[in-house]
Structure formats: C-alpha cells, structure tokens
Amino acid sequence: MTAYQESRSVRPVLPVGRGELSHAVIAALAGGRPLAAGTETVRADPYGDDLQLALYVLYELHYQGFAGVDDEREWDPELLEFRRVLEQRFLESLRCQVRSASSLEEALAALLVEPVVADHEDAGVSHHLQREGSLENLREYAALRSLYHLKEADPHAWVLPRLYGRAKAAMAAVEFDEFGAGRAQDLHARLYADLMEDLSLDIGYGRYLDAAPAEELATVNQMSLFGLHRSLRGALVGHFAAVEATSSPGSRRLAQAMRRTGAGPAAERFYDEHVEADAVHEQIVRRDVIGGLLADEPQLEADIAFGIESTKFLEDRLGAHLLHAWRGNRSALRRPLNSVLPTP
Amino acid sequence: MEVVADDGSVSTSHRFVAAICTCRRSRIYPWCDTSHRRRTRPDEKVDQEGAAEPAAGGVGR
Numbered sequence: 001m002t003a004y005q006e007s008r009s010v011r012p013v014l015p016v017g018r019g020e021l022s023h024a025v026i027a028a029l030a031g032g033r034p035l036a037a038g039t040e041t042v043r044a045d046p047y048g049d050d051l052q053l054a055l056y057v058l059y060e061l062h063y064q065g066f067a068g069v070d071d072e073r074e075w076d077p078e079l080l081e082f083r084r085v086l087e088q089r090f091l092e093s094l095r096c097q098v099r100s101a102s103s104l105e106e107a108l109a110a111l112l113v114e115p116v117v118a119d120h121e122d123a124g125v126s127h128h129l130q131r132e133g134s135l136e137n138l139r140e141y142a143a144l145r146s147l148y149h150l151k152e153a154d155p156h157a158w159v160l161p162r163l164y165g166r167a168k169a170a171m172a173a174v175e176f177d178e179f180g181a182g183r184a185q186d187l188h189a190r191l192y193a194d195l196m197e198d199l200s201l202d203i204g205y206g207r208y209l210d211a212a213p214a215e216e217l218a219t220v221n222q223m224s225l226f227g228l229h230r231s232l233r234g235a236l237v238g239h240f241a242a243v244e245a246t247s248s249p250g251s252r253r254l255a256q257a258m259r260r261t262g263a264g265p266a267a268e269r270f271y272d273e274h275v276e277a278d279a280v281h282e283q284i285v286r287r288d289v290i291g292g293l294l295a296d297e298p299q300l301e302a303d304i305a306f307g308i309e310s311t312k313f314l315e316d317r318l319g320a321h322l323l324h325a326w327r328g329n330r331s332a333l334r335r336p337l338n339s340v341l342p343t344p
Numbered sequence: 345m346e347v348v349a350d351d352g353s354v355s356t357s358h359r360f361v362a363a364i365c366t367c368r369r370s371r372i373y374p375w376c377d378t379s380h381r382r383r384t385r386p387d388e389k390v391d392q393e394g395a396a397e398p399a400a401g402g403v404g405r
C-alpha cells in the first residue's frame with residue numbers, strides 16, 4: 001500500500017499574470033529579483049483580476065509558497081511594502097462598500113434567518129446547485145472553492161495569538177474541529193481533497209489558481225488580509241461568524257446536489273459533516289468568540305460587523321458571477337476544466 | 345457524548361460540544377441542523393424574537 005499523498009506535499013507553480021501588477025510580482029518571484037520599481041497601482045480596479053491575483057500570490061507566500069521561490073521572500077520588505085499598497089486599496093474599497101453598515105446586532109440577526117425561496121424564484125448558488133446544478137457545475141464549483149478549502153481554517157488560525165480568555169478558548173476549540181480533532185484523515189482540508197477525488201479533480205494544491213476568477217480570489221484574499229493583521233482581528237472574527245452561520249443550511253443544499261448527481265460518498269460527506277459541525281460552530285462563535293471578544297474589547301464591535309457585511313458583499317459578487325455564467329451555459333472558470341490536465 | 349431517545353435509540357457525538365435539537369425540526373435529529381431558524385421573505389424585517397435555539401451538550405457544559 002502506498003502512503004497517502006497530501007494535496008500540500010507539492011509546491012504549486014507560479015500562476016500566469018493577469019496585468020501589470022501581477023506580472024511584476026510573479027516576475028520578481030520567478031526571477032529571484034527585486035520588484036521592478038514604479039509599478040502603477042493607483043488606477044487598478046480593487047476587485048479586478050490583476051490586483052487580486054497580485055495580492056493572492058503575495059499572501060500565498062505565508063501559506064505554502066511556490067516552486068522555485070525562496071521561502072525567505074515571505075519577508076522581503078519591498079514585496080511587503082507593495083502588498084501593503086494593494087491591500088489598503090482593497091480594504092478601503094470594502095470599507096466604502098459596506099459603510100451603510102448596520103449594527104452588529106442587526107448584522108448577526110440577518111445571518112440567523114433563512115430566506116424562503118419559491119421554486120420559480122432566483123436564489124443563491126447553493127439553491128441553484130441543489131435544484132438544477134449539473135455535475136459539471138459542481139466540478140467547477142469545487143475546483144474554484146479549492147483555493148480556500150485545501151487550506152480550510154488556516155487563515156483563521158492567525159487570530160489565535162491576538163485573542164485571550166473565553167474568546168481564545170472557544171476559537172481554538174472550533175479550529176481543533178476544523179483540523180480534524182486530532183485525526184489527520186478528518187482535517188476538513190483532507191475531507192475536501194477526498195471530495196475533489198470523487199469529482200475527478202486534481203487535488204494538487206494551487207492547481208486551479210489560473211482557472212479562478214477575480215471574484216473567487218477576493219473571497220480568499222479577504223481572509224488572508226483579516227488574518228494577517230492584528231488590527232483586523234475584529235473583522236476576522238466577524239468573517240468567521242458569517243462563514244459558520246451560513247454554512248450549515250448551504251451545506252445541506254450542496255449535500256443534496258452531490259446526492260442528486262451521484263457525485264460520490266466523499267463529496268456527500270464533506271457537506272454532511274458541515275451541516276452538523278457548523279450548526280455547533282455557529283453557536284460557539286456567536287456566544288463565546290464574539291461574546292468573549294466584545295467583553296474584552298468592546299471597541300471592536302463595528303469591526304466585527306464590518307467583517308460580517310464585507311463577507312456577504314464578496315460572497316454575493318461571487319454568487320452573481322457563477323449564476324450568470326451557468327445560466328448562460330458558460331464556464332464560470334477562466335479556463336475550462338478539461339483544459340486542466342492532471343499532474344503527471 | 346450520547347443522546348438516548350424516547351424509543352431507547354442512542355446517538356453518539358465525538359465533537360467537543362454537541363448542539364442538541366430542541367425544536368424537533370432537524371433533519372439530523374437529535375443534532376441541530378439550524379432548521380430552528382426563522383424563515384423570512386427577502387423583504388421582511390429581521391427579528392429573532394422567539395426563535396428556538398439548540399441546547400449545548402458535551403465536555404464542560
């Protein structure tokens with residue numbers, strides 16, 4: 001019997017640039033050179049392919065790195081300075097976008113109701129996939145979401161040293177569950193790799209980065225941004241609450257989609273596990289992580305709400321992109337899956 | 345932890361905390377699956393008053 005080959009045992013290759021900013025970052029990393037001076041950032045679309053990919057590549061240095069890139073580039077001051085400019089642009093846009101922000105109480109209450117959606121009505125991505133998603137739609141969805149799920153719960157672990165007391169104990173307990181509760185084969189990232197195998201996708205880490213549209217990159221960049229900055233610990237916790245609270249009902253719909261299309265037992269298991277786990281996680285995050293953090297640092301209330309609302313904003317943008325493509329019978333990816341050949 | 349139903353059937357959870365359904369609407373009873381949530385029309389005002397919540401069970405609870 002051969003040993004299980006982990007998704008992350010391979011070093012991903014650098015992606016293909018999507019514009020001036022991402023080209024500059026990728027060239028600097030590929031060539032082991034300093035960043036080319038004078039790269040123009042002021043006019044870049046904060047949600048566009050170019051800025052989001054540049055940011056994604058820079059953040060990835062903190063997770064897994066890239067083949068042929070020195071691990072020390074993670075702390076290259078020029079790259080960090082450039083990242084700072086890009087992430088400030090992204091963060092400022094998010095803050096403007098959700099400026100109308102409701103109170104934390106309202107933001108949380110909105111997470112805890114389920115919209116009633118009649119059969120003929122338009123709804124979110126999980127409703128669409130549950131009702132009429134094809135196996136090919138599900139494969140695209142899984143490929144795109146693999147950018148996060150193959151490192152599931154990793155960006156949230158960065159918040160742990162910034163918390164203490166009740167908030168820390170609760171956050172660590174939920175993360176323990178995400179990391180398989182002591183069993184490598186139950187790591188949620190591993191359950192996701194198993195789901196990908198059922199869907200005949202390549203589980204190699206970073207394999208679908210070139211295929212992922214900017215809308216997906218932005219959702220992952222948001223977590224990295226909130227996770228890496230202590231100043232954004234409130235936003236990170238808000239983001240986590242939004243993910244955990246919306247996951248259980250969404251996972252039920254996706255589990256049904258996997259069953260309906262006969263995707264396979266591991267594909268069903270990933271979502272079945274999240275129906276039950278995230279019903280628990282939502283309670284813990286709301287009562288003890290948010291409750292504990294607010295008791296310690298009440299000034300973070302607005303940032304927790306910002307984390308919730310900005311997550312909804314970016315998820316809605318991604319959902320609109322996916323549904324628009326699928327309803328038009330087009331691929332939602334930048335490269336159709338059949339052009340992504342399995343790694344030898 | 346184990347939950348024993350009225351008919352004597354036993355359900356086991358190894359999670360650090362389990363959310364036990366108190367609303368009886370869960371599709372994975374005895375565990376909560378968030379079916380207790382209020383259902384609203386998209387334009388309806390959000391209000392959580394009166395919504396059921398699961399009970400927490402497990403280590404240290």
Ligand code: FES
Binds near residue numbers: 370
């Ligand atoms: S589903 Fe019954 S309490 Fe949550």
Ligand SMILES: [Fe+2]
Binds near residue numbers: 152178188274
């Ligand atoms: Fe998870």
Ligand SMILES: [Fe+2]
Binds near residue numbers: 178244277278281
């Ligand atoms: Fe979770």
